[in-house]
Amino acid sequence: MADRRNQLVTRVRELLAEALGASRDRSAAAQLALTAARERAVRVRQAAAGVPERVGAERDRRLAEIDSRHAARLTVLAREAAEAASREAPGAGSADWPGWRPTPAQRAEAPGATRIGTVRLTGTAPVPALVPLLDAGHVALDGDADGCAAVVAALLLRSLGRAAPGTVRLVGYDPDRLGGGLAGFAPLGPAGLLTFVGPGGLGRLLDDLVEQIRRINETVLAGEHSSLRELAAATGRRPEPWRVAVLLGGEELSRHERGQLDRVVRAGVACGVHLIVRGVPVPDEPSVTRVTVTADGARIGRLPVRLDPSPPATLVTETCRDIASVVSAGPAPTPFTDLLPPADQMWREDSATGLTAPIGEGPQGRPVLLTLGDYPPHALIGGPSGTGKTNLIFAWIGALAARYSPAELEFYLLDFKEGVSFARFAKGRRDPSWLPHMRLVGINVNTDREFGLALLRFLAEELRRRADAAKKHEVTKLAELRQVDPTGHWPRIVAVVDEFQMLLAGRDAVAREAADLLEDLARRGRSQGIHLVLASQDVRGIEALWGRPALVAQFTLRIALPKALRILAERNDAAQSLPKFHAVVNAESGLTEGNQVARIPSASDWETWSDLQHRLWRMRPAEASPARLFDGDAVPRLADAPDFRALRAPEVGTPRGPVALLGEIIDVQARSAVLRLPRAPGRNLAVLGTRVDEACAVLDAAARSLARQHRPGSARFSIACLDPDADPAARALYEDLADDAAWYDEETVAELVAETAGALGAPGATGAPHYLLLFAVDAAAGTLAARTGRATGLEHLRRILHDGPERRTHVLAWWRGVARMRADLGGTGARTDQIGAWVALDTHGGELGPSLYPGSGGPDWYPRPWRGLFFDRAVHRTGQTIIPYGPAR
Numbered sequence: 001m002a003d004r005r006n007q008l009v010t011r012v013r014e015l016l017a018e019a020l021g022a023s024r025d026r027s028a029a030a031q032l033a034l035t036a037a038r039e040r041a042v043r044v045r046q047a048a049a050g051v052p053e054r055v056g057a058e059r060d061r062r063l064a065e066i067d068s069r070h071a072a073r074l075t076v077l078a079r080e081a082a083e084a085a086s087r088e089a090p091g092a093g094s095a096d097w098p099g100w101r102p103t104p105a106q107r108a109e110a111p112g113a114t115r116i117g118t119v120r121l122t123g124t125a126p127v128p129a130l131v132p133l134l135d136a137g138h139v140a141l142d143g144d145a146d147g148c149a150a151v152v153a154a155l156l157l158r159s160l161g162r163a164a165p166g167t168v169r170l171v172g173y174d175p176d177r178l179g180g181g182l183a184g185f186a187p188l189g190p191a192g193l194l195t196f197v198g199p200g201g202l203g204r205l206l207d208d209l210v211e212q213i214r215r216i217n218e219t220v221l222a223g224e225h226s227s228l229r230e231l232a233a234a235t236g237r238r239p240e241p242w243r244v245a246v247l248l249g250g251e252e253l254s255r256h257e258r259g260q261l262d263r264v265v266r267a268g269v270a271c272g273v274h275l276i277v278r279g280v281p282v283p284d285e286p287s288v289t290r291v292t293v294t295a296d297g298a299r300i301g302r303l304p305v306r307l308d309p310s311p312p313a314t315l316v317t318e319t320c321r322d323i324a325s326v327v328s329a330g331p332a333p334t335p336f337t338d339l340l341p342p343a344d345q346m347w348r349e350d351s352a353t354g355l356t357a358p359i360g361e362g363p364q365g366r367p368v369l370l371t372l373g374d375y376p377p378h379a380l381i382g383g384p385s386g387t388g389k390t391n392l393i394f395a396w397i398g399a400l401a402a403r404y405s406p407a408e409l410e411f412y413l414l415d416f417k418e419g420v421s422f423a424r425f426a427k428g429r430r431d432p433s434w435l436p437h438m439r440l441v442g443i444n445v446n447t448d449r450e451f452g453l454a455l456l457r458f459l460a461e462e463l464r465r466r467a468d469a470a471k472k473h474e475v476t477k478l479a480e481l482r483q484v485d486p487t488g489h490w491p492r493i494v495a496v497v498d499e500f501q502m503l504l505a506g507r508d509a510v511a512r513e514a515a516d517l518l519e520d521l522a523r524r525g526r527s528q529g530i531h532l533v534l535a536s537q538d539v540r541g542i543e544a545l546w547g548r549p550a551l552v553a554q555f556t557l558r559i560a561l562p563k564a565l566r567i568l569a570e571r572n573d574a575a576q577s578l579p580k581f582h583a584v585v586n587a588e589s590g591l592t593e594g595n596q597v598a599r600i601p602s603a604s605d606w607e608t609w610s611d612l613q614h615r616l617w618r619m620r621p622a623e624a625s626p627a628r629l630f631d632g633d634a635v636p637r638l639a640d641a642p643d644f645r646a647l648r649a650p651e652v653g654t655p656r657g658p659v660a661l662l663g664e665i666i667d668v669q670a671r672s673a674v675l676r677l678p679r680a681p682g683r684n685l686a687v688l689g690t691r692v693d694e695a696c697a698v699l700d701a702a703a704r705s706l707a708r709q710h711r712p713g714s715a716r717f718s719i720a721c722l723d724p725d726a727d728p729a730a731r732a733l734y735e736d737l738a739d740d741a742a743w744y745d746e747e748t749v750a751e752l753v754a755e756t757a758g759a760l761g762a763p764g765a766t767g768a769p770h771y772l773l774l775f776a777v778d779a780a781a782g783t784l785a786a787r788t789g790r791a792t793g794l795e796h797l798r799r800i801l802h803d804g805p806e807r808r809t810h811v812l813a814w815w816r817g818v819a820r821m822r823a824d825l826g827g828t829g830a831r832t833d834q835i836g837a838w839v840a841l842d843t844h845g846g847e848l849g850p851s852l853y854p855g856s857g858g859p860d861w862y863p864r865p866w867r868g869l870f871f872d873r874a875v876h877r878t879g880q881t882i883i884p885y886g887p888a889r
């Protein structure tokens with residue numbers, strides 16, 4: 001039993017020991033866990049203690065990051081805003097005052113907004129704070145007086161700086177004399193760009209603005225454009241100024257005034273009428289920008305703004321003074337390009353019924369048109385020297401030439417005054433271009449009225465040709481002729497004669513014939529598309545026409561430049577008050593009701609004109625040739641003469657009717673005066689007068705042209721020179737004719753005539769042609785008075801003159817006076833019919849009396865340098881004025 005108990009005890013002990021061990025383990029494990037937990041708790045606590053610090057840093061970091069991103073974005077936005085602002089308000093619209101200067105907008109460009117300060121933003125580059133004014137809105141100001149004055153000054157100066165001088169007009173209404181920023185603009189007053197309205201004048205001012213708006217809407221915009229801004233963008237023209245009214249306080253507005261103010265606010269912007277208002281209630285309209293000035297800045301609407309300082313007083317006054325002086329100097333001319341169609345529209349017009357082109361800008365900015373057609377058919381232009389006649393002719397020709405192709409329109413132009421400006425229509429040495437429509441340009445024709453006559457004759461011939469063609473096709477007018485003969489060349493012709501009164505001056509045959517031709521062309525040219533444009537600076541010119549009322553009546557289109565007299569109808573004095581570079585255009589024969597005032601662009605300066613001429617020249621048809629240029633001051637050259645170039649020697653034998661060219665005829669083609677030398681009595685030439693160079697030139701051209709028609713060795717040229725002054729010219733000829741020429745002088749001339757006269761009787765004497773070129777033959781009278789054989793030298797000479805031509809022996813001799821020639825021919829009563837042709841130099845018409853010229857008094861010939869009168873009794877009824885060819889070398 002004891003054992004059992006002992007065993008049991010032992011067993012219990014073991015179990016207890018086991019249990020104790022296990023609990024110790026668990027306790028130790030628990031301890032461990034507890035320690036670990038404690039440690040964790042410490043760590044967690046420690047960690048927990050660190051957490052807010054990290055989160056805050058993160059938050060701060062994120063915040064800082066956001067801040068800097070925000071700042072960068074802000075900088076970008078501010079920069080973009082500033083860039084946009086300077087685009088919105090370019091140049092003078094936003095430039096800082098130091099270095100500020102006017103930068104007027106181009107014609108089609110908008111003036112843009114005006115800067116008054118900068119937007120309040122910290123930490124960024126300044127962003128201009130803009131206010132729309134010209135073409136964009138009105139400004140209502142409120143608050144601090146000085147600040148408002150600074151804003152008004154900035155708005156006005158920047159607006160003036162963005163517009164061409166004179167195109168911004170200011171009106172001030174300042175009844176309480178607050179000044180309000182307007183004082184510095186006073187220099188604009190004398191130029192009419194700033195006016196003040198006194199107390200009580202607001203009603204009238206508003207009425208006037210409303211009236212302007214009504215007028216502009218009705219007559220300028222006329223339903224075609226919604227605003228002046230749009231008109232300017234579409235046409236490049238700004239026909240009306242901007243009108244800016246600055247209204248500074250005053251009494252309360254009446255109902256009528258309020259109504260008018262509302263109208264201006266609503267409708268003014270489209271018409272360039274703007275208000276800057278302070279102390280006057282303005283209705284809330286989108287066009288009104290409200291600026292409130294506070295002690296520390298301002299607000300544009302709700303946008304806080306830091307105001308710019310006032311523009312420096314000297315800058316304001318100097319700018320205004322400059323603008324005023326430009327305006328007082330006269331309006332800037334409109335550009336010539338205003339008269340031209342766009343490049344791709346050139347030469348698109350049809351001239352069948354007439355020619356229409358603008359000549360300038362009317363007061364409403366609309367083009368003033370000139371038309372030539374059935375009515376009005378012809379034009380008269382008048383204006384004292386320097387008022388722009390030449391320029392107007394250029395402008396008109398340019399406007400027409402750009403619209404009508406050379407197949408539709410041709411020009412003939414004659415300038416009777418001295419000067420070369422019209423020469424540029426023809427091909428020049430400096431500029432190879434020419435105006436493709438121009439057929440003839442006559443310059444420096446002041447003393448060569450024959451050239452004017454030649455033009456009129458040419459036109460009369462063209463008129464006849466057209467009338468015949470019309471008759472053949474049984475029509476009466478050009479438009480109909482062109483319809484029935486579509487392939488014919490029937491351009492309208494515009495003949496311009498500047499200083500045309502020169503043509504009609506004098507009571508001689510030239511003046512009479514010119515007036516008759518003019519009258520005929522004026523009457524009948526209308527229906528055949530031939531139009532005359534006569535210009536004159538001289539009242540007498542017009543009066544010369546007045547004597548022929550039938551002629552004047554045809555010139556229904558009148559163009560009067562400033563101070564022109566007698567161009568318009570008697571009681572129409574519109575030209576007297578015309579500003580510079582303007583013209584009254586009147587298609588009603590000058591009656592007042594037909595007046596239209598046009599501002600004429602500058603067209604005649606070299607660059608402006610060449611731009612157009614080059615463009616048209618490049619467009620010219622392949623077969624186009626340059627205009628014939630006749631320059632009264634130029635000396636033609638034989639080598640260039642078409643008639644000379646056309647001369648040829650026959651393959652065999654001698655020419656049947658050789659010709660001697662004596663000079664250039666004054667006519668529309670550069671033809672030569674031709675002396676035919678067939679085998680017929682009287683075919684000799686006398687050159688009469690004391691002018692050595694001209695006499696030599698005539699004989700020289702005659703000899704050279706004859707020589708060109710003979711093969712070398714087939715003709716004989718005997719040159720006798722008896723005046724030492726003629727020696728160089730005669731020798732040059734002798735040398736150039738080489739083996740065909742023989743030289744004679746005072747010693748040997750008697751031999752020449754004796755031998756030549758002797759040969760006339762010899763058998764076979766009609767062999768080779770023989771030309772005797774006798775320079776100053778009268779100087780040999782003494783020598784020739786002596787006998788050589790059975791007769792004197794003079795008798796031999798007379799025999800040659802008499803019998804020579806039939807035997808191909810012709811005398812071309814220069815006598816230094818008619819009396820001397822007569823003496824050589826046998827005395828005063830001697831016959832002169834062996835002198836079949838003559839050229840008179842400084843020999844008066846009267847001396848050429850009945851034996852040399854038909855009729856009793858001799859020809860109407862007034863000698864002048866380097867001109868001669870050629871008369872060939874075999875072919876001429878009247879003398880022909882010629883220009884001797886210049887020396888060959």
Ligand SMILES: Nc1ncnc2c1ncn2[C@@H]1O[C@H](COP(=O)(O)OP(=O)(O)OP(=O)(O)O)[C@@H](O)[C@H]1O
Pocket residue numbers: 333383384385386387388389390391392537581582599600601602603604605
């Ligand atoms: N519309 C214009 N705009 C600008 N300048 C002009 C205009 N018209 C003329 N002029 C300038 O005025 C000057 C005189 O003009 P122009 O030669 O045309 O006058 P004119 O009447 O023909 O004179 P004159 O009869 O003495 O030749 C020229 O220098 C010309 O460039």
